Amino acid sequence: MKIIYFVALMIYDRIENCSTLNTYWPIKKKNLWVNAIHGKREIMEERTEIQSFYKGKTIFVTGGSGFMGKVLIEKLLYACSDLDKIYMLIRSKRGRNPDLRIAEMFKLPLFLRVRKLKPEVIKKVIPLVGDISLNNLGLTDEQRECLINETQIVFNLAAAVRLEAKLKDAIESNTVGTKRVLELSKTMKKLEAFVHLSTAFCHVDQIELGERVYDSPDDPQDIIRFVQWMEDDAINLVTSKLIAPHPNTYTYSKRLTEKLVADEFPHMPVVITRPSIVLPALSEPLPGWVDNLNGPTGIVIGAGKGVIRSMHCNPNYHAEVIPVDWAINALIAIAYKIGTDRNKPKNCPVYNITQSSIERMTWGQILERGRSIAYDYPFEGQIWYPDGNIRNNKFIHYFFVFFFHLIPAYLIDFLMLIFCQKRFMVRIQKRISDGLDLLQYFTTREWIFHNTNLLILWGDMSLKDKELFQLDVENVNVLDYIKFIILGARQYCMKEDLSSLPRARLHQRMQNVHHSHHNGIPVLLRHIIFYIQAL
Numbered sequence: 001m002k003i004i005y006f007v008a009l010m011i012y013d014r015i016e017n018c019s020t021l022n023t024y025w026p027i028k029k030k031n032l033w034v035n036a037i038h039g040k041r042e043i044m045e046e047r048t049e050i051q052s053f054y055k056g057k058t059i060f061v062t063g064g065s066g067f068m069g070k071v072l073i074e075k076l077l078y079a080c081s082d083l084d085k086i087y088m089l090i091r092s093k094r095g096r097n098p099d100l101r102i103a104e105m106f107k108l109p110l111f112l113r114v115r116k117l118k119p120e121v122i123k124k125v126i127p128l129v130g131d132i133s134l135n136n137l138g139l140t141d142e143q144r145e146c147l148i149n150e151t152q153i154v155f156n157l158a159a160a161v162r163l164e165a166k167l168k169d170a171i172e173s174n175t176v177g178t179k180r181v182l183e184l185s186k187t188m189k190k191l192e193a194f195v196h197l198s199t200a201f202c203h204v205d206q207i208e209l210g211e212r213v214y215d216s217p218d219d220p221q222d223i224i225r226f227v228q229w230m231e232d233d234a235i236n237l238v239t240s241k242l243i244a245p246h247p248n249t250y251t252y253s254k255r256l257t258e259k260l261v262a263d264e265f266p267h268m269p270v271v272i273t274r275p276s277i278v279l280p281a282l283s284e285p286l287p288g289w290v291d292n293l294n295g296p297t298g299i300v301i302g303a304g305k306g307v308i309r310s311m312h313c314n315p316n317y318h319a320e321v322i323p324v325d326w327a328i329n330a331l332i333a334i335a336y337k338i339g340t341d342r343n344k345p346k347n348c349p350v351y352n353i354t355q356s357s358i359e360r361m362t363w364g365q366i367l368e369r370g371r372s373i374a375y376d377y378p379f380e381g382q383i384w385y386p387d388g389n390i391r392n393n394k395f396i397h398y399f400f401v402f403f404f405h406l407i408p409a410y411l412i413d414f415l416m417l418i419f420c421q422k423r424f425m426v427r428i429q430k431r432i433s434d435g436l437d438l439l440q441y442f443t444t445r446e447w448i449f450h451n452t453n454l455l456i457l458w459g460d461m462s463l464k465d466k467e468l469f470q471l472d473v474e475n476v477n478v479l480d481y482i483k484f485i486i487l488g489a490r491q492y493c494m495k496e497d498l499s500s501l502p503r504a505r506l507h508q509r510m511q512n513v514h515h516s517h518h519n520g521i522p523v524l525l526r527h528i529i530f531y532i533q534a535l
Contacts, residue, residue, distance in 0.1 A: 047082070048464040053336045054080035058150040058190075062132060062181055063157030064088040065101060067292050068197070068278060070110055071328045072155060074285050077114050077121045079468055080332070085124045087147060089158070091131040091138070098127045109492065113285055132158045132177030137184060148187050153335050154194045156181050161294060163248040163438045167239045168227040170249035175257045176224055182264055192339035193269050195331055196261045200274040200320065200354050200449050201442060202254040205245050208448040211350040213262040213272070218242075220256040247441040265348035271338050275327045275353040276449065277442070280488045282323035282481055283470070288488020289324070295439065296321070301489050302432055304374055306384030306511075310400035311436060313390040313443035315364025320354055320449060323481070327353050329469040330454060337457055351457070354449035361478060363390060363443060370482040377486050378504040380496045384408070385511040390443075405429050 047055065059076065063069040065088075073086060090098040106115070106122055114122065128147075130138035139147070158181070160173035178196065185194050203214050227235055239249065246252040264270050280290035280297065290297050302308035330353045338349065361369075367390055374386060388404075391397040406429060413423040458471045466472070490496045496504075 046464075048468055049462050050333060050336045050465045050469060051080055051082065053340060054153075054332075055082040056084050057152045058084045058087070059153045059155065060087045060089070060147055060151045060185075061155045061157065062089045062177075063155075063159060063197070065090055065105065066157060066159075066161075067290070067294075068324055068328060069155075069157045070105060070108070070291070071281065071285070071289070071324050072157065072331060073125060074111055074114060075325070075328050075332065077111075077124065078118060078285070081118055081121050083124065085126055085150075087126050087128050087151065089130045089132070089137060089139075090127050091129065098129050102127050108291075110285055110289055110291075132180055133172055135180070137180055139184075144184065147184065149189060151185075151188045152190045152192045153339065154181070154185050154188070154191065155197070155331065155335070156195065157197045159197070159254070161250065163250045164434060165249050166232070166236065167243065167249045167252075168232060168235050170253040171223060171227045171256070174250070174253040175220055175260065178257045179220075179224070179260055182260065182268075186264070186268060191269060193271065193335040194261075194264075195335050195338070196257070196270065196272050197331070198258050198272050198274045199251065199254050200276040200352055200447075202251045202258060202274070204247065204251060204445075204447075206447070208450065209274075209352060210450050211352050211453045213258065213348050213350060214255075216256055216259040218256065220260050223256055248438060262348040266344070269338050270348060271334055272348065272350045273331060273334060273353055274351065274449075275330075276320040276322050276355070278324050278327055279321050280323070280485050281325040282476065282484065284325040286488075288484035288486075288491070290485075290488050290492055293493060297485070297489050297493065298432075298435055299439070300374075300485060301379065301494060303388050304379040304382070304386050304486065304489075306382045306386045306388075307405075307428065308432060308436070309384070309388040309404035310397050311388070311390045311443070312392075312394055312397040312440040313363050314392050314446075315367070315390055316362055317443070317446040318360040319363050319366055320360070320447070322353055322355060326471055329471055330457075333457055333461065333465070333469050333471070349453070351453045352449045352451040353454060354451045366478075366482070369479060370486075373479065373483050374486055375508070376505075377483065377490065377501065378508040379490055379494065380500055380504050380507075382504070382508060382511060383412075385508065392444075401433065405433065 054076070057080075061069060061073060064073050064086075073088065076083060076086060088102070090101060092098060093101060096104070102125065105111070111122075128139060128143050130143070136144065156178060158173075158177055160170055162170075165173075182194075185191060200209065203209055206214065243249060243252040246255070258272055261270050261272055277295055280288045293301060299308060299311065303311075330351065334351050378386070384404075391400065406426075409425040409429040412425040416423045416425070454471070458466070461469070487498070491498065
């Protein structure tokens with residue numbers, strides 16, 4: 001009978017002039033039925049345990065327009081299509097109202113497979129105009145009543161992720177914002193799981209981070225009152241001492257927020273999730289998908305353009321990273337676990353979404369393996385041949401920054417001034433330097449993240465769920481993934497079409513010839529003049 005179903009699928013695909021063969025193959029992995037009575041194809045797949053849990057569920061998502069939030073919504077719509085609806089908290093931004101932002105979001109390549117295979121599920125996303133920085137999240141009484149009466153699962157992803165944010169802004173967005181979401185969620189009559197997104201780096205003083213709640217050095221309520229009462233200048237004056245040993249306000253505010261969430265247990269079905277550094281997608285919905293320049297993605301682009309020539313990093317330390325699609329798979333599976341677990345935990349459950357318990361690569365190994373791939377898939381408009389390096393010694397690193405970052409930047413801007421062009425390079429280099437200074441805290445230290453709960457969750461999942469919600473990082477082809485990261489940053493962040501690769505390779509070879517035979521400032525000046533003439 002399976003052969004008959006498969007032949008039927010081929011016939012229908014032929015009639016509809018579309019190729020879905022790859023989508024539904026291999027046949028052994030799915031149960032397919034073809035409805036020939038109505039003269040059309042209806043494919044019904046046997047639901048997995050996780051899919052069955054989400055059937056008919058109403059979900060409330062904060063931070064749905066962010067990098068991880070968009071991937072979460074896409075995966076829920078695609079893999080758990082039988083859900084009832086997704087309420088998405090969203091605000092106006094840069095003159096675009098929420099409806100326009102939602103429409104633009106669904107036009108992204110990220111949602112290509114949903115638009116193509118399951119376009120009807122898009123209407124299940126219902127925008128709620130609001131903001132975590134407003135009282136009652138800025139929702140109307142009617143909207144709040146809908147959430148209170150219908151919501152079963154909350155994914156709290158909203159946060160200000162700028163590491164360099166002022167303390168008042170970080171506390172207001174990350175800590176007070178989550179407090180407002182918790183206050184609303186406490187009134188939800190059908191709540192089964194409240195999934196809070198934290199970070200594996202919010203307890204930097206713990207060399208070994210277990211999957212448990214840690215005491216906070218400060219009372220979150222006291223800090224909230226402090227930033228609300230004190231003047232900005234006074235707050236800024238004491239920030240560095242107050243947040244110590246945290247390197248930035250982001251990790252500090254996320255640590256306080258964990259305490260707020262944990263305090264609601266066991267009266268609420270809360271769970272804390274801590275992903276490590278989140279990288280572009282490995283496979284879903286598109287290999288290499290990314291939509292921001294935060295963290296390593298910005299470093300990849302800067303190095304690929306030849307702008308970043310040095311990075312302070314210990315090459316022997318391990319890179320604690322996770323692809324965004326696997327982080328999202330973990331969140332979806334964790335909500336299922338919390339909502340179905342009959343053995344209620346004694347303490348607030350915590351999941352470290354990390355790879356520490358399995359084989360990892362060092363920063364040096366990643367650079368070594370990724371360098372040749374970066375040369376094969378160059379970015380457009382390289383200012384310098386991309387042969388930068390990581391340096392363990394801080395003083396050597398700053399030496400290279402001065403001579404290969406700052407001096408060239410000022411020279412480029414000086415020539416831009418001469419040729420009556422807009423100056424930009426010093427500004428870019430300052431942003432890069434600030435970003436590198438923030439990131440180097442995490443690349444010059446090493447932690448051990450225990451992820452036993454995550455591994456147990458993965459082990460308990462059915463074979464079908466493991467296929468649908470992949471978490472097995474041991475089987476990753478690192479070279480392929482690095483290629484996906486580079487091409488994803490090139491396509492989705494820099495909007496550089498793949499058809500420009502031959503031209504970019506030619507430009508890179510020409511730069512390599514100059515770089516191999518000449519050194520010093522004269523070569524840089526020659527590149528700058530060529531660059532300006534091409535404008």
